[in-house]
Amino acid sequence: MASNHESTRISYSSSESLKARSELFERLQNYQATPEEMERSLGLFVRGSLLARFFGIREVYEKIVNKPGIIIDLGTWRGQTAVLCENLRAIFEPLHLNRRIVCFDTFEGYKGFSSKDKPSEIHKDGTYKVQQDYAIYLQDLLEIHEKNNAMGHNFGKHKVLKGDCREKLKEFFATNSHEVVALAFFDVNSYDPTLKSFEMIYDRLVPGGIVAFWQLTRESIPAEGMVYATEIMQKYKHEIFRSQFYPGLCYIKKEGI
Numbered sequence: 001m002a003s004n005h006e007s008t009r010i011s012y013s014s015s016e017s018l019k020a021r022s023e024l025f026e027r028l029q030n031y032q033a034t035p036e037e038m039e040r041s042l043g044l045f046v047r048g049s050l051l052a053r054f055f056g057i058r059e060v061y062e063k064i065v066n067k068p069g070i071i072i073d074l075g076t077w078r079g080q081t082a083v084l085c086e087n088l089r090a091i092f093e094p095l096h097l098n099r100r101i102v103c104f105d106t107f108e109g110y111k112g113f114s115s116k117d118k119p120s121e122i123h124k125d126g127t128y129k130v131q132q133d134y135a136i137y138l139q140d141l142l143e144i145h146e147k148n149n150a151m152g153h154n155f156g157k158h159k160v161l162k163g164d165c166r167e168k169l170k171e172f173f174a175t176n177s178h179e180v181v182a183l184a185f186f187d188v189n190s191y192d193p194t195l196k197s198f199e200m201i202y203d204r205l206v207p208g209g210i211v212a213f214w215q216l217t218r219e220s221i222p223a224e225g226m227v228y229a230t231e232i233m234q235k236y237k238h239e240i241f242r243s244q245f246y247p248g249l250c251y252i253k254k255e256g257i
């Protein structure tokens with residue numbers, strides 16, 4: 001049964017291409033090959049628009065390779081961005097074992113919609129809930145990726161923190177006063193959590209560090225746009241860019257102080 005959130009309900013694709021997407025996925029599930037052959041042939045089934053998302057993450061990652069600091073995936077959901085970042089770490093900076101990734105999510109879906117937002121049937125508290133114990137699953141999965149990568153004996157670098165990001169970020173920075181941030185991906189999509197998290201993260205963002213927003217210009221999901229237009233643009237010195245490969249992804253670079 002289809003899940004009730006915008007990634008399954010809102011699409012720029014035509015019905016033909018959505019049908020082709022289903023066909024591709026069905027072929028993945030029914031592919032005839034040995035497990036070894038299948039394991040190394042997964043690219044057969046990665047559709048172009050998903051590949052563009054991977055490229056967008058890579059584009060942003062490249063900007064912070066020469067910057068110190070952790071990576072935050074805020075609103076990690078199933079953790080795909082975090083997993084790709086661990087793999088990009090291993091490709092672009094295999095010896096950089098201090099590039100910790102910290103994932104934040106309630107894992108119980110959106111939390112923090114208020115009168116500032118436009119709640120709808122699919123944008124409301126609870127959307128994107130995943131199965132119980134998913135935080136533990138994701139923590140393990142990140143470790144397995146680390147073990148697969150160069151210098152894989154150094155695993156267990158990354159953290160998955162479950163709860164409202166406004167509280168968890170506060171706790172994280174209070175108990176980790178040494179941590180600075182090189183890159184943060186934002187995707188929590190309600191006004192107050194986006195604003196409060198931005199304020200906390202920007203205080204720890206290194207000069208030249210990046211904050212990336214998945215939904216900055218989406219009309220149907222206006223929280224990031226509102227926070228940017230009414231707060232960030234006025235109060236924080238930065239440059240802004242749009243991803244070359246994944247047009248919805250926008251990112252700001254903190255100006256040196």
Ligand SMILES: C[S@@+](CC[C@H](N)C(=O)[O-])C[C@H]1O[C@@H](n2cnc3c(N)ncnc32)[C@H](O)[C@@H]1O
Nearest residue numbers: 075077105106109110111128164165187188193
């Ligand atoms: C659109 S999904 C994220 C998709 C993910 N970034 C990706 O690229 O696949 C939004 C996520 O934000 C999480 N979220 C929403 N509000 C939150 C809050 N206040 N604190 C922590 N997580 C929150 C939801 O649980 C959900 O998993």
